[in-house]
Amino acid sequence: MIMTDIIVAGIGQTVVGEHWDASLRTLALQAIQAATQDSGGLKPQVLYVGNMLASSLSRQAHLGALLADYAGLTGIEASTVEAGGASGGAALRQGYLAVSSGLADVALVVGVEKFTDVIGPDLEAALASQTDSDYESVHGMTLTSQAALLANRYIYENQIPAGGLANFPLTAHANGVGNKFAMYRRAIGLDVYTKAEPVCEPLNIYDIAPNADGAAALVLTRRELLPNGFPHPVVRLAASTIASDTFALAERGDMLWFGAAQASILQALQKAGFTLDQVDLFEYYDLFSIFAAMSLEAAGFAGRGKGWELARDGAIALTGQLPCATLGGLKARGNPGGATGVYQAVEATAQLRGQAGQNQIEGARLALIQCLGGPASIAVTHILETML
Amino acid sequence: MIMTDIIVAGIGQTVVGEHWDASLRTLALQAIQAATQDSGGLKPQVLYVGNMLASSLSRQAHLGALLADYAGLTGIEASTVEAGGASGGAALRQGYLAVSSGLADVALVVGVEKFTDVIGPDLEAALASQTDSDYESVHGMTLTSQAALLANRYIYENQIPAGGLANFPLTAHANGVGNKFAMYRRAIGLDVYTKAEPVCEPLNIYDIAPNADGAAALVLTRRELLPNGFPHPVVRLAASTIASDTFALAERGDMLWFGAAQASILQALQKAGFTLDQVDLFEYYDLFSIFAAMSLEAAGFAGRGKGWELARDGAIALTGQLPCATLGGLKARGNPGGATGVYQAVEATAQLRGQAGQNQIEGARLALIQCLGGPASIAVTHILETML
Amino acid sequence: MEIPRHWRLNQQRYGLVGEVCPHCDTKIFPPRDICPACGQDAKTTFAFSGRGAVFSFTTIYEAPTGFDETAPYTVALVKLEEGPLVTAQLTDLGEAHPEIGMPVEMVTRRLRSDGDERGMLIYGYKFRPVLKPA
Amino acid sequence: MEIPRHWRLNQQRYGLVGEVCPHCDTKIFPPRDICPACGQDAKTTFAFSGRGAVFSFTTIYEAPTGFDETAPYTVALVKLEEGPLVTAQLTDLGEAHPEIGMPVEMVTRRLRSDGDERGMLIYGYKFRPVLKPA
């Protein structure tokens, strides 16, 4: 029923980091202003906010109305979309629906997370609200420990050698160097990874993306509504999908398979009429190294239990067959919580426009991006394509 | 761009009340099962959850994936929509967009709130997260006290007599008697209202709707997808709109005017091609008596400062010119938080199908429903119409 | 631990510092960098006099966490001399009963007492009746 | 105050009580009234034996509020004899180092200590290594 292409007309982002001096609304405003300007001044009729934790960490709900107001857009439609760590992707999905339906001409999607207002056990508790409060977090379970449970079993079943997942963070950190919006801009060596103390065995500090503040924004419209003289190569959203899996990790029939990640990618490829081998880059959800490995398998880029080999063999590097985390991923760009899916779309658009600087993937035309909520209880996938 | 009518194919709800024995997921499941059965077994591809406070009150975020799983729908698209007290209406809006766009054939919308897991100051703090945490709730402001500030000024400027707002709760309680899903099913007299102690001057306990647990669900589809032999009169969503106003009450240029409420209704009427005098019933957002009065004014049913006269004169009664809160409204049905907008749609659909029992509005064909977030910082309006 | 947040807001809270729009001279509180009147950039700081009048008020008995120990307390919208309305508590009322129109002035007081592990005390503006000259 | 919630979950937490599907005999934990295997109603209660084996495990050092006083602690997925996996803490490990496949059995212990105003203590299932006969 879609009669036209949905275009990512504007992109904006803040540096990901510990913004002690900036509030949630200030960060969001910066990203919105950048995206609006980048779009050539398109005027949004609807705002979707992707956010995960503000009601817990900042005692602030109802961000739709708050950010519409602070962005000088008082009056427009606004709401908040939450799907755990996939909140930003889910907000992008709503923007896509709003513009596709024809009920809005221009949609603004902003992902924002303000982690650093709270530290310590209260932050861990807020993060654990993504897991099952009656049957998981009540036992002291956290999302990090769920990833550790997965990694432990993955290593056991697939007989992964020590350090087998190291190249996920190493690649991410190498790519972060060239991204001026990244939290970490220094490459790390294997020795640094190997010497790191375990944080939540078998995960060490480099297997876990750092939580940090950030905001990113997108302006979406239909192709015929692009302003005259639109200055960028035109990038369209070729597909938008969400799929779910069991909520609790324990209820998975097959623990080591990200079923929602697989389903959302299969559906996206099918809807857009592409195959995996056409994908020029993959922004996966490397909140943990193990998530990156399992996401590669779920997508079909690697066989079961073989995702880590793509990292070991350099296939995911900027110069590899399937560049991943091309601007640092969650590990080096940082994990801005519910903003992550929007950051991924901003980064993919930059790649497809040829604006990725020293990290540019030559001739990139098709980007696959995916974010996950909980232990892949939700997966949101988008395909972006450069239009000729 | 919409080529077909969007139909409310299934409705379901739980009794609103203090469900000590039922968890959030159990309540949602009951409403979902009822709505699915009522629709003739339509299979949803997407779930939108309207919820306001679960991450604060139940330490549980990520309800989309949780409820999809517990409803036996693991795999489908799911996310949570939040817009303060208007969350349910905003979730309905997303369902409308998903089905309108053609990207989903059947959408399930569930509103759910579980208040009674927490009581006392922690509940007040969670409710206050709908206000501005940096400039309102940090001063000890609550949503109830914002309503009191409005009422105080409203009474002052418009010289409202003592008890001038009494007929809002009296009408709601009279209507609650006939609704088996309502929290309160006893009429109250003017003497009871008059004798009540002020809670937050000038509001007394009857000017404030009671917070309570509840879940309501809707199945939406396009008309051509209705099952053969669909057993109900067909009710369509004729319009769906959201508008915003300043977030903080203090920043309103005109404090006593609900601008977002006005804008969303004007837009809805215009899109659907109706005028106010065609409206057979109005489910307003009577979280506080003053909200009901100001909503009548914003909609244009009464002049500025005159909304209370419609209550005084009996116009809002079941037998009046403009029946409001026809199944008890928030005051007598109860305020199930982020589920409210979905309850309103369920009740309006029942009226338009002729299934409202002793509360049936004879010949009702057009229903206007509206829910508000914060002090009308967001307004979500839907128009429902019986199809002939 | 919410220390960074309150440190960030100290200037506004202690001194009632907002902004003035260089384009249309609108006085802005709280600061928001975009003028709500004309939509242009407005980052020039402006210190309000702290004098105003009660626009509306009420008393809170059922208070949120962090305020429950000081309930009941009176909150108000105060219309500042320079234009904006401000949300704040009324304090030092003594025997005075607040009224719409009552002249008030800003003072600095403790805003909330977090009795839990957060521990921190937050200070900021409240308003008291204007003291009559003796 | 979260007392109603924990009262509601007491049966599952103290006795590891789930459900059995009357249609396909699948054993279900936690109870969910709809069989995840066949999709039909499944409300027949079923008490699990509490015996199982460690499927995976890890140790938490950075714990959420309510658990920070007892950190570090070890959490696990336990494969019950009857089929389901259960999320729980391992306890009474003594000198034993947990391993995948290690036989464990259910015991009742304190789950979290809310040191704040909530005050309440919550008890429920944990798993300990199966004691060898003396």
Ligand SMILES: [Zn+2]
């Ligand atoms: Zn100006």
Ligand SMILES: [Zn+2]
């Ligand atoms: Zn079964």
